[in-house]
Amino acid sequence: MADQQTSKLPYSYLAHSKPHGIIFAVRGGQIVSFRTTGGPSTSRWTHPDQTKLSESDLSSAKRTSAETDDATERSSKRQKTEEPEVKKPEEEQQAPADGAAAATQAQTEPTAAAATAEAATEKKSKKKKEQAAVKPDRPIITLLSVTQDGKHVIAVSGHDKTLWVFEHDGHGKLTESSKRPMPKRPCGIALAQNDRTIISADKFGDVYAVPLIPSDTITSGPTMTLAVKHKRETPAATPQTVHSAGNLRALEAQKRHIAERQQQQALAGRASDAPDAPTFEHTLVLGHVSMLTDVVVARDGAREFIVTADRDEHVRVSRAPPQAYVIEGFCLAHKEFVSALAVDKSRPQVLVSGGGDAHVFVWDWKNSALMGSTDLLAVAKEAFGVSKIAVSKIVATDGQFFVICEGIAAVFQLTLEGTSLVSPTVIPLPGGPLGISIQDASNITVSADGAGLVQLVSSNGTWEAKTNNFEDAAVDSEAPDVTADECRKLLYTVESMRKKVAEFLAGQEGEAEAETEA
DSSP states (O other): OOOOOEEEOOOOOEEEEGGGTEEEEEETTEEEEEETTOSSOSEEEEOHHHHHHHHHHHHHHHHHHHHHHHHHHHHHHHHHHHSOOOOOHHHHHHSOHHHHHHHHHHHHHHHHHHHHHHHHHHHHHHHHHHHHTOOOOOOOEEEEEEOTTSSEEEEEETTTTEEEEEEEOSSSOEEEEEEEEOSSOEEEEEEETTTTEEEEEETTSEEEEEESSOOSSOOOBTTBEESOOSSOSSOSOOTTTOOSHHHHHHHHHHHHHHHHHHHHHHHHTOOSSOTTOOOSEEEEEEEOSSOEEEEEEEEETTEEEEEEEETTSOEEEEEOTTSTTOEEEEOOOOSSOEEEEEEETTEEEEEEEEESSSEEEEEEGGGTEEEEEEEHHHHHHHHHOOSOOOEEEEEEETTEEEEEETTOOEEEEEEEETTEEOOOEEEEOSSOEEEEEEEETTEEEEEETTTEEEEEEEETTEEEEEOSTTOOHHHHHHSOEEEHHHHHHHHOOSGGGSOSHHHHHHHHHHHHHHHHHO
16 A cells, blocks of 8 residues: 655644734644744744654654665565576486486475565564554644733643643743643633633543642642642532533443442552642642533633533533632533634623534623524535534634634634624635634734645735745744644544534434334
8 A cells, every 4th residue: 555645734723922923833743933924933842752753753764764675685685595596508418307306396495485484574573663663642732822911822732731831032932931741631721810820621521720830839728739639539510510411421420430440449459549640739620521622711800700611512601719619600502512712802791602503602601691693604605515614713802703613714704793793704715724813803813724824914804815924944844744634633623523423313213214104
């Protein structure tokens, strides 16, 4: 089978440092800095594991080349050995016919046996080398955020579940301030308490509060714990906080799993505390039964609230620490997973949510009230002929909400008028969007698959796409080579959250009706 064709891994997540006019762009395990006015990169930070992987790939390529040369040489030697010796005509006449046949047979048998043994040895050796050549997970930054003053950048590397904080010098250069391996892989981050606290949500339903700058000394308190048990003794949810039969079954399964683990630990004579639990300052503030997908911090005056979304169609509003156990309410209207949340600072009482549904919803989140919705699928279907959408990101500024969907080469601009969203404006892109960030309402940047960083500039209501503003040959050369399958697994992860249960049940009902009619 021929090797799959590879291409450079595209840019994905984006974030602006607005006070400094810098945009940070993720490319695999790198964070690349550009000026918002364009031009080559000003600086870049590379994850240590990406450097190791690149060196490993290089040594592997050299090793493969050497092995190929050795195999060619062995094959050549074997071919020469297997070739029968050509006798001179005089010798053929002198040797008896039966003696010549016996000699030829005696020579051929050990040669064939040796060739078979060598081939078997090569096969075993090749199998061992293939097993030893299994690569570790590819380093990739999966989340990126910047503080309002632009002095710190927060990132999450998904392959090692690590939360990174960098100091920003104002010109794009990042210096590592701290790295903290989280219990589970974070799926969303937000900033609270005037950017002093990082709110980190993971795919196992837990939400942690972590200080932006770790303290030199750690003291215990009502909102601070050390080495939290990330393997729970009891579920975070209760039957009173669960609102569907499916979630109740999931809660019961979680209880059984915890009981089984405790029994196994007792039999093994081990303590129930995980030996690798985090030893840095952090607080477990709340939990969901379902997999979390996004988190934002909303504000009502001086008070802060944590808004979380999950795969089970829930949008939950909780108080910020130290009262995060108090649930203010649920915003319930989604029928599919919720993957993106956004709050506009100019309209802080308004929340917009999107996911696998046809509609994008507008909420008065404080009162858990649905104010309106807009049919995004209808617009996407008319423009691109798609049958479903998966919202991957929503960003907002000055009453404008910009939405990108997985695999659809466009940005949808939604304008909030009163309590409703005006029909979306479609801004075409040269490739599928993977990330989006706002400089202001008329200047946004999108990372497009196959087209690099695209700057969208609005003038008199008309959007212009500029595709060559952020070219850098050095960054391109350092980007990892990936196959189409690898790229899809790394960067196209939203649609995979769609549940297949509804489709399965619909099929079962159809079969039952057919059997009844028969």
